[in-house]
Each structure stands twice: as C-alpha cells, then as structure tokens.
Amino acid sequence: MRAPLQLPLEFEAFYLGHQEFFHDYAEAQLGTRRAAEEAIHQAFREILAGWEQLLQEGNLEQRAWAVVRRIVGRRLEAEGRPPAFVINGPIALALRAARDKLKVMQSVSGLYEAIAELPPRQFDVMVLRYILGYPPPRIAWFMGLTERTVDYHCRKAKERLRVQLGFPGPEAKEGKGQ
Structure with a gap:
C-alpha cells in the first residue's frame, strides 16, 4: 500500500x-x-x-x-x-422564448421583429443586456467572451437595427449642428 x-x-x-x-x-x-x-x-x-x-x-x-x-x-x-448552458440552461431557454416572443409581437417601428432577426450572438447580447438587464461582465461570463467582445456585439447589433429601421446615423446628427 x-x-x-x-x-x-x-x-x-x-x-x-x-x-x-x-x-x-x-x-x-x-x-x-x-x-x-x-x-x-x-x-x-x-x-x-x-x-x-x-x-x-x-x-x-x-x-x-x-x-x-x-x-x-x-x-x-x-x-x-x-x-450545455447554451443548449438547455435557463439563459438559453429565456433567449429562445424571447426570440419566439419577439417574432410574434407587432411594433409600429418594427423593432421587435428586427431584434428577432439579428445574428445569434448579436441577438443574445441585446436580449441579455437590454431585455433581461444583465451587465456586460455577466454576459461575457455566460457567453465565454470578453467584455470588449460583448460591447462589440452590442454596437454591431445597434448599428444593424439602426440601418434596418431606417434611423439616421451619427453623421446625420453631426451635420445638423453646423
């Protein structure tokens, strides 16, 4: 022994x-x-x-x-x-439910439909951040990303939504003040 x-x-x-x-x-x-x-x-x-x-x-x-x-x-x-949490965890279930709910909801501006059509990572980050209210460090941990990458996906999603919904870009605001 x-x-x-x-x-x-x-x-x-x-x-x-x-x-x-x-x-x-x-x-x-x-x-x-x-x-x-x-x-x-x-x-x-x-x-x-x-x-x-x-x-x-x-x-x-x-x-x-x-x-x-x-x-x-x-x-x-x-x-x-x-x-596993991506497949069957509470966050994944909430994200799937949110995506399904957003697809059926009607909005005047089309925001919900536009969010539902975002690419998967952008959708996840937007739902976790702005619908479920999670802070970026927690989102980064859940998704296995860095905070900077979470911020990047947020920015890209916002830009995609802005274009898709026909809202003016940052350059339009700058031109107004001149």
Whole structure:
C-alpha cells in the first residue's frame, strides 16, 4: 500500500477556495456533475504538477482559470458541441422564448421583429443586456467572451437595427449642428 500523497498546504487551501466555483463552471459547460468532476480533477492535477512554477510566476488565479477553461473547452470540442448552458440552461431557454416572443409581437417601428432577426450572438447580447438587464461582465461570463467582445456585439447589433429601421446615423446628427 502506498503512502498518501502529501500536498503542499498552499495548494490544499487553493483547492478548497476554488473547487466549488470551478465545478459549477464546468457543470454549466459540460452538463453533468460527473463530467465536471472529471474535468476539474484533471485541471487540479495539472495545476498541482506546475504548482511551484505557478507560485513563482504570479497571477495564480488567472493561470489556474486558464487551465480550467482550456480543459473544459477541449472536452466540448472533442464532443463537438456547444456548452450545455447554451443548449438547455435557463439563459438559453429565456433567449429562445424571447426570440419566439419577439417574432410574434407587432411594433409600429418594427423593432421587435428586427431584434428577432439579428445574428445569434448579436441577438443574445441585446436580449441579455437590454431585455433581461444583465451587465456586460455577466454576459461575457455566460457567453465565454470578453467584455470588449460583448460591447462589440452590442454596437454591431445597434448599428444593424439602426440601418434596418431606417434611423439616421451619427453623421446625420453631426451635420445638423453646423
């Protein structure tokens, strides 16, 4: 019988402080607790293998998070599917319901219909931001994007809606004041 592995005390503390969040994140992505446990076990083994180097380099949380995201992402890629929350999570269900509702709603300006016809990422960002009221950092987390990318999709969606609805652009406002 082998003696139990003695883990560095700092690693044990890091594990205890982060494992629940990592498991929740992986479960939201992979869809089952079992798959999440397997992925996070693999992630913590990799983190432990490079523990001393991680401590010396700094940014421990960022580097550990990168390991978790990479392992979960590779697993999704190997399975050839999007994250579970995109398929069947409460946000995905709300987005599908919002899209369906917007398609049937009538509006004088055609705004609801125009929103319903946006490309998927632009639609998701607009609904999450302006209909459900989520702040950009939370949208970024849900969608696996950066805040800048969320802002980009918002800007592109607004521009697409402006053109589609025939509203004047920023250049029309500038010309008025002269």
